[in-house]
Amino acid sequence: MTDIVTIRGDLELLTRTEQLFSSVREEFVCAARDLETWSRPAARQVAGGRLRRGGTHRTRKLYSPSALADERGREHLGALADRGAQVRIAATALPHETIVVDRRCAILAGLPAPGGREYTLTTAPTLVGGVYALFEAAWESATDLDVFLRGEQPHLDAGSRTVLRALGSGATDETAARELGMSLRTYRRRVAELLAALDADSRFQAGMRAGELGLRG
Amino acid sequence: MTDIVTIRGDLELLTRTEQLFSSVREEFVCAARDLETWSRPAARQVAGGRLRRGGTHRTRKLYSPSALADERGREHLGALADRGAQVRIAATALPHETIVVDRRCAILAGLPAPGGREYTLTTAPTLVGGVYALFEAAWESATDLDVFLRGEQPHLDAGSRTVLRALGSGATDETAARELGMSLRTYRRRVAELLAALDADSRFQAGMRAGELGLRG
DNA sequence: GAACCCGTGGCAGCTTGCTGCCATCGGGGA
DNA sequence: TCCCCGATGGCAGCAAGCTGCCACGGGTTC
Numbered sequence: 082m083t084d085i086v087t088i089r090g091d092l093e094l095l096t097r098t099e100q101l102f103s104s105v106r107e108e109f110v111c112a113a114r115d116l117e118t119w120s121r122p123a124a125r126q127v128a129g130g131r132l133r134r135g136g137t138h139r140t141r142k143l144y145s146p147s148a149l150a151d152e153r154g155r156e157h158l159g160a161l162a163d164r165g166a167q168v169r170i171a172a173t174a175l176p177h178e179t180i181v182v183d184r185r186c187a188i189l190a191g192l193p194a195p196g197g198r199e200y201t202l203t204t205a206p207t208l209v210g211g212v213y214a215l216f217e218a219a220w221e222s223a224t225d226l227d228v229f230l231r232g233e234q235p236h237l238d239a240g241s242r243t244v245l246r247a248l249g250s251g252a253t254d255e256t257a258a259r260e261l262g263m264s265l266r267t268y269r270r271r272v273a274e275l276l277a278a279l280d281a282d283s284r285f286q287a288g289m290r291a292g293e294l295g296l297r298g
Numbered sequence: 299m300t301d302i303v304t305i306r307g308d309l310e311l312l313t314r315t316e317q318l319f320s321s322v323r324e325e326f327v328c329a330a331r332d333l334e335t336w337s338r339p340a341a342r343q344v345a346g347g348r349l350r351r352g353g354t355h356r357t358r359k360l361y362s363p364s365a366l367a368d369e370r371g372r373e374h375l376g377a378l379a380d381r382g383a384q385v386r387i388a389a390t391a392l393p394h395e396t397i398v399v400d401r402r403c404a405i406l407a408g409l410p411a412p413g414g415r416e417y418t419l420t421t422a423p424t425l426v427g428g429v430y431a432l433f434e435a436a437w438e439s440a441t442d443l444d445v446f447l448r449g450e451q452p453h454l455d456a457g458s459r460t461v462l463r464a465l466g467s468g469a470t471d472e473t474a475a476r477e478l479g480m481s482l483r484t485y486r487r488r489v490a491e492l493l494a495a496l497d498a499d500s501r502f503q504a505g506m507r508a509g510e511l512g513l514r515g
Numbered sequence: 516g517a518a519c520c521c522g523t524g525g526c527a528g529c530t531t532g533c534t535g536c537c538a539t540c541g542g543g544g545a
Numbered sequence: 546t547c548c549c550c551g552a553t554g555g556c557a558g559c560a561a562g563c564t565g566c567c568a569c570g571g572g573t574t575c
Binding site: 114191 | 463
């Protein structure tokens, strides 16, 4: 069975994958240490084209933190996210490029070598399944790009901290307002201000952010 | 080059790996969904022997939470840890058995099939490297067995983690439910379960707890 | 097949949260 | 004094969230 193929050099990779990439049906996942491969002009065209064609498939990209090291990387990842890909950053070093298409075909990249970088393309269910499950595990525990990029700490005035404590206690607005000796309306105004300060769209999100930032009122 | 071999059935696997396993020099890593394969008597002998010979190598074992589902599993993992292996529990489903020896040889197991389960053994650096790096990423974010058993963190299943992420994204229930492909009712059920798991009285409180615990889905 | 269990989803009614609008109040400043 | 301003709070209407109830479908058990 010829379900394992070794590819030598980027050029061969491109010609071989062009057709594959345009036939993605459901899912395209990719784990990589950096943006080296696909940020090159020729490759970009292929990969970009695939995304732009706006299939209904899901695209997931998982990178090491080092992919964000330079401005170019951040830009590129931002652009990917804008085009609908889910982008996450893992806590550790990842392989040099690993791709799984529709859970039936995997591509793994090796190290640069004389005569061109080596790639392995396989459709063996055992291999693809194993790689996919490992990817899934790594993905599951990685951080969303936007969360990763946000690290700032908004400073909150005394009032907001009181409100924060009340919210953290789990009380309803009514109880909290009574305890703080203010009207329901004012309390909610405070809450809205707090959400704005934390740049949160929902109370849950605000709580999460507060927790992450170690704010405790 | 014959650096990829397909193995059919557990018997062949054992005969082939016996020699390999006793030649481990530096590291033996293993990711698996459950304890099926190696908890069988014959296999246990091989694996156990390897460990008992007390090489200087490091042994790392990564399992899905389901490996702890029954008492037998807990015992087995405890025994492994006692014999010096590092055991961790990942948050998500893992492949059906993936092994990497000394970073130079990988074994991936497929699903049970007529004629015996199929295994793939490879020494191709590209494959091994890719699998190893993915394992590393999954390992890095998994929880130590003892910590997991102590249960300071509420055990959230994959579903709860997805919901956690959705909530953390700030989406409304309606959009979140749609994105996750479930009904509004079910989504809210999940949210309610999550709140219960986090022992929270409000979404804000749940978010705060999740943030404090470093849960990110 | 029948009897069940479980997860799901629709519906309904209720609570809680959100916010625009306006009335009120208290404290400067012209 | 009068006016302005910002903060407050009541109200109303709407959006969002919560939960009990019941029905349906897919497994499992007997």
